[in-house]
Amino acid sequence: MSELLPISVPPSKAVEGVIMYPQAAYRSLPLVTNFARELRDLGLPRREVPDLLASTIWDYDGKIWDHDGKVFKLAPDGVDVAFADEGSFRWISHFIKLPERPWKQAPQKRVLGRIELIATSLVILGKVDEAWPAQDVTYEINVPETDNKGRKDRFLTPFINLISMMLNKIR
Numbered sequence: 001m002s003e004l005l006p007i008s009v010p011p012s013k014a015v016e017g018v019i020m021y022p023q024a025a026y027r028s029l030p031l032v033t034n035f036a037r038e039l040r041d042l043g044l045p046r047r048e049v050p051d052l053l054a055s056t057i058w059d060y061d062g063k064i065w066d067h068d069g070k071v072f073k074l075a076p077d078g079v080d081v082a083f084a085d086e087g088s089f090r091w092i093s094h095f096i097k098l099p100e101r102p103w104k105q106a107p108q109k110r111v112l113g114r115i116e117l118i119a120t121s122l123v124i125l126g127k128v129d130e131a132w133p134a135q136d137v138t139y140e141i142n143v144p145e146t147d148n149k150g151r152k153d154r155f156l157t158p159f160i161n162l163i164s165m166m167l168n169k170i171r
Contacts, residue, residue, distance in 0.1 A: 016062055016063060017060075017062035017063035017064055017065055018060075018062065018063075018064055018065070018120070018123045018124055018130055019065045019067070019123075019130045020064060020065065020066050020067055020072060020116065020119070020120050020123070021067065021116070021119055022067035023067070023112060023116070026107060026112045026115040026116055026119070027106040027107055027112070028106070029102065029103060029106060029107075032098065032107055032115055033098050033099055033102065034128065035115065035118050035119050035122060035128065036095050036096055036097075036098035036099055037098075037099045038122050038127040038128055039092075039095070039096055039118055039122065040096040040097075040099070041127075042127075046089045046090070046092040046093045046096075047088075047089055049089065049092045049118075050079045050080075050083060050089060050092075052121065053079050053117045053118065053121045054074070054078070054079045056121040056124050056125060057074045057078075057117070057120060057121060057124065058074060060124050064120060064124075072120070074117075078117070079117060081113070082113035082114045082116075082117055083114060084110070091111070091114065095114075095118075
């Protein structure tokens with residue numbers, strides 16, 4: 001016999017602007033592949049992409065919120081720093097081919113800043129959704145009362161409580 005445990009995420013603050021994805025999301029290959037597909041569909045040459053990223057973020061009138069609820073400000077050299085002064089921007093060419101040529105591993109830490117700028121620009125341009133839905137979310141988890149050998153599971157309830165606590169922190 002199982003019971004459904006609702007885990008409620010508290011109401012989000014009413015924010016104006018866009019919300020960035022958490023850093024951990026940029027290591028998700030399906031999500032990053034979606035960003036690559038949307039960037040490719042813009043049809044820009046690779047050398048114009050950094051200008052698009054900078055101008056989209058700089059010219060945006062609203063606030064850009066990072067995942068921790070702080071306002072994100074792009075430094076004047078933020079795009080150059082993210083791309084490590086890679087003048088040819090060949091990485092962008094490889095990135096936009098990602099839907100056809102999937103990577104074998106999650107993105108490396110050194111490129112997460114690049115992906116963050118791409119994702120934030122795509123959110124501002126309305127090409128991808130923001131990181132979190134505007135409405136409150138309730139997750140329901142099917143929790144068995146016993147493990148597969150019929151014993152009461154004394155470890156699962158603390159685990160569910162931990163998940164609930166983590167979800168509350170990230171909202």
